[in-house]
Amino acid sequence: MKICTLSSGSKGNCTYVESGDQAVLIDQGLSLRELEKRAAGVGLDLGKVRLIAVTHEHTDHIKGVQAFCDKYGVKAFISPISCAAAYQKYAITSVLETSAFDLGTAVGDMYITPFRVHHDAAYTVGFQIEDGKKTLCTATDLGYVTAAAGKRMSRADAVLLESNHDKQMLQNGKYPYSLKVRIAGKEGHLSNDDAADVGVKLVQAGVKRIILAHLSQDNNTPATAYNTVVSAMTAAHITQGRDVKVDVAFQFEPSLLTEIV
């Protein structure tokens, strides 16, 4: 299984996951033009994409879903609640029909299972993607990690994990008080400290790769997120590069397509 983060953060999210000759997108919050430009830049073949799995109805995750479905003839795997909540602004008409969203769906060698996370959308999920060899979990846009979500992530080889903000930067920053409360709350976004706590537990459970994601442009920097997580790991006697590989997903730059090992 291979992964490429095409965009990550409140200005748009899209992750490409490939196994064999088929691929899925997790969310599509970019314009089609921007997505195609980034994909071409790192040599991705978007023609391999068979499905877009949508985590929730916020603009930064859903804006470009229908345009992609129209052009590439694929369906969106989205919960009925998110789909209904998005209808006024982002009507998704190419919806994969399933007997029950929560049971997941197969795409080639991959099986995609949603799991519930706490966030202030109508319904928000992370995704577990297994291809019989490796397992990836994605968990961005969540206020905290429930025991069930943590258990699922701990069984993965790689986790795309939210590391949204530095608590101090958020507190001292320019956001209105209500927004600060929302972001830091239980239905908001994971801080770097939260990602560090969760990250340590995941590595101790056997996770070999953590990609820090959905970093705030205003209340975080890639170096701050990375250093917070890696310092916590070092304190727990976890060596970055040996026990785990920690990367950061960027907002404006795609990553390379890399194998999950």
Ligand SMILES: [Zn+2]
């Ligand atoms: Zn988001």
Ligand SMILES: [Zn+2]
């Ligand atoms: Zn959101």
